[in-house]
Amino acid sequence: MSAAPHSLTASAAALFFDAAGNVLIVNPTYKEFWNLPGGGIDVDKDETPYDAAVREVREELGITPPIGCLLTSAWITVPGRGAQALYIFDGGILSPEDQAAITLQRSELSEYRFCPPRHMEPGLIPPHLTEVWQATLTAHEEGRIAYVPVRL
Template sequence: MTASTGRAKATKATASAAAIVRDEQGRVLIVNPVYKERWNLPGGHIDEGELPSAAVRRELREEVGLDVEIGDLLVTAWVTRPEGSHVFYVFDGPELTPEQQRGITLQDSEIGEFRFSLPEDISPDMIPPFALAIWRKALAAREEKRAAYVELAL
């Protein structure tokens, strides 16, 4: 931010989209990418010209074999890191039927395993602390039925 204008310098940010997908017990689907050390919500990078909602649908098909409707946007999070800024969009996903759960098929090149976990059972050592803050904000937004915005500087 410049002192004279109070405006931030122009920043080109990367972006990704994810969804909170649940089972009938309210547990959240999380995936363990093979290229990262920690778990994540299913989703991924938004391609040039792609809408965030379309990106999360595509990523769900690719990563876990689910072709499902995506609900409302729950959280937009702007995260500033030393390597650059990133925008995370977290959408409300569906509650999966037992049949849909049995149909989960992992993309071996990206996802090593998946599980359904209660939000309180997802510990900070499982995912990056900033991601946990975003997930918790998304779950609260879902309960409150209103979207949230978060800014985090790491």
């Protein structure tokens, strides 16, 4: 009898702010919770996490703002489903021009909004990413990289 197969997925996202310090989040049409703009890394095309973040922002938001350094590397283990590697990069402050140019990829996103980073409404972001969210905000504030292992 062989062990159950496990899978590994990898995704990348960007953390953007407006001038008031609010964070840009997006509402995927295919998931229950809001997320940062981002998505899967195309490992079959040798895509790096950084390149995936840049591509996903361009595809999902229709803009190409500069993406900065890595803020968070997370390893999320879900029993019976495998693991997910998640990389979150610093997108910085979106200019008013970039904000005005946002054009959502309607096949994946229904809306976007800016929210106070430390005062998210309960149930807005995925519960299993709360620790990752807090560590990413702290890493951004402190100018460092966070590593967050999450076991569900």
